[in-house]
Amino acid sequence: MNADILSCQELTKSYGGVKAVTGASFTVGAGEIVGLVGPNGAGKSTMVDLIGGEQQPDSGQVLAGGVPLAGPPSRRARRAGLARTYQYPQVAGALTARDNIIVGGFARGLSSGFALLRAAARGVVAPGGRALREEAGQVAARLGLRRIDRLAADLTLGELRLLEVARALLQHPRIALLDEPFAGLASDGIAGLSASIRTVAAGGTAVLLVDHNVDIVASMADRMVLMAGGTVVFDGAPRDCLASAEMQAVYFGTGQVDR
């Protein structure tokens, strides 16, 4: 076996009549940052949903460490150490940013019905969780997320993205799927976020980085996957990807890619 801890094989998914993804395959190795780019509607988020388990593929499969990934998202997170962020942030506005982030850390102790029962029993005696509260603060600080004790509803879109990344990092993932984490970020946020992503990858986590900012992705990624119209049209080194004919075709309009 090679070191690919995440492998997508011939994934196909359509929503009603819309073919979102058709026969897409790529891999991400341990400690590797793979950039996934492509125009709007290319199928990037659908790939993330298929890996995470929010959507089921019509055909094809996802392997983690050589073993097929199946079942609901919670089981995948548990089995494969999967963590993800969302293009449309999924946060609880009524909770503080810190409480939202900390859910990523708490999740390890709440991973089954039995664990949940135990946590409830323990929780009524002593709430606990102080160590994770501090870790949440540190992770957020490194990312450049400052207003951590404000309600999540008061944060900007950029801050919400950082919050989601922090929540994912608190899971100590082996595979991290980041869907457009850079969108809407100010420059200091970009710096904190890229440094944090590099640090996790250096720790051996496989990172799938989806973003429209091709320059940032190219500067960070070990490899780049270009999707268009639901298929993978290029997979290789970032420099080769930027220079490729496919890239030209997809982004600079020599022949519009049809949806």
Added chain:
Amino acid sequence: MIPLQVIVSIIETGCFFGLLAAAMFVVRESSGFFNFAVGGYAVFAGLASAYFTSVRGLPAAAGIAIGVVGAVALALLTEVLVVRPMWKPGANEELPMVIALVATLFALEQISGVLFGRAALPGPQLVGDGAVRLGSATVTAQAALEVGLTALAFGLLLLFVYRTRMGRGLRAIGENTPAAIVLGLPVRAVRIASFTLAGALAGLAGSVFAARSGIIFDSAMDYTLFAFLALVIGGTASVWGPLAGGLILATIQSAAIFYFGAAALHYATLAAAVLFFAFRPQGIFMKRVRV
């Protein structure tokens, strides 16, 4: 099979549910939330019309008119006193407002009880005891009146929703209220129109159908519940949805009572709702939280 006579009564009940569901429907379309107070308007209208005819001796038509006008007034009051102060467009925080509408339902129920008494009253008889034989069934003048008025109400509603500017605005605003505000559509005016309609429809249902088997103040919650179920079953895709849902709900309930006795009403309604939600969850899936 179900006898023809029972089918006549199913149609009557279905029309009643349909009118109530339509009252909920117009507010849902214009503002995107469920107005759970509609059962209160219906009970108030029913009791008011019954009180003014049977206790005060006014003619039936006057009683019904008082009931409907009262229901419209209550609906407008709901809009002014409850919805306007609590309604935040686009915010995902409509829960407190809808809870307030449920509390309004209870308040209306109690107000009706205090004003018109807590005993059941016979509804106003607009038409005499005449009846037509239809095969093995008897269609009373009252039944014909109910069905006729329901048809008229839905016809007018249809004209309003599809033929008037305000009616078209109704649907546009319910789809996406923040966008409608940006576009400068008259959101408030349309909402007031929809509450007026809701009051009129629920008031008509309450006062006209009260003659069937009388009316009592504490039915408001059940009226709201059945209207909600009818609306969910029929869907909001068209104006006919509420009526179709009302007829389906009435069929399920009457069939259960016919085959299994009166006690089966609650079991059957529960079973129908669970099955319906299990097999047709479209449109009732969790909404994606947008930030």
Added chain:
Amino acid sequence: MSATRLRPLAEPVISGALLILAITWVGTDGYRQDLAVLTVTYGLIGLGLYSHFIMGDSLSIAYNAYAAIGGYALGLVATRTGWPLLVSLPLGIVAAVLISVLLGLATRRLNGFYLAAVTLLFSEAFQAWLIDADGVTGGAEGVILTRSISVFGAELGRDQIVVIALVLMWLIALLLSRLRRSPFGVALRAKAQASVAVEAAGVPVTALTLISLSIGAAIGSLAGAVFTTANLSILPESIPVSVAFLAVFIPFLGGRSSPWGVVIGALLVTELTFNLNFFQGSGTLLFAVAVVAVLIFAPEGLIGLARDLTGRLVGAVNRGGRDER
């Protein structure tokens, strides 16, 4: 000891002091005992709902059923077998939990008012069943206890029952307040608005929801047990379907930010419906109007209102202090 060390003790100590005050106030006065029993019944039902609705956003409202199960379990076991309270109480809890889990599974794809509607229909069906199944439940006559419930061979007097009930409500509010801040509670509250993300983080949200429903049902069953123990009877109309709505209104009235809001709401409801009910049930009218008013003018409930006022007061005092310098 530093102030932060003392902080965790503030809640139990302050609430405990209020509890002792309440117990002394009630004393042996029959009327005040009635008030206390009703407050605890409403309070426990509201606290049950707090678990899954206020924290977890599952609007499952079949609380008349859970309370009836707790009450009937106690009454039936006491009248038909010689088994002690230590059997009947857990029996009621287990039965209520089972029902809530089954109902939760049947409705697991529903949320919001769709869930409320189906669980309300369940409430009505259960109420109908209580009357229908007279072989099991005693039908419309219900269950009448001829002697008080005994614990460890000693029959409980009414004075003791009232004290136990008040302590029980205090304890459950305190435990829920801790649960709220625990990992379980934070995950549950996050699930209310972002269930997709909580699931993706590795928490099985269906199990999370079912457990929160079970906790609520267990507390609701205790409410019925308290009611039956104190009144020595349980009938189908003892706990009407409208209790389901009461349970929803109570936390909004008192304040949703803490289980203590439920206790305050329950106190208020008891005061309104019990004291004013002499005038043709207008207590319910006043209560409904009060709920609407609180929702409009004090969205955070009475607790939020109090917090606002003290905040302003403290602010004014602080400003005054600074001006002097």
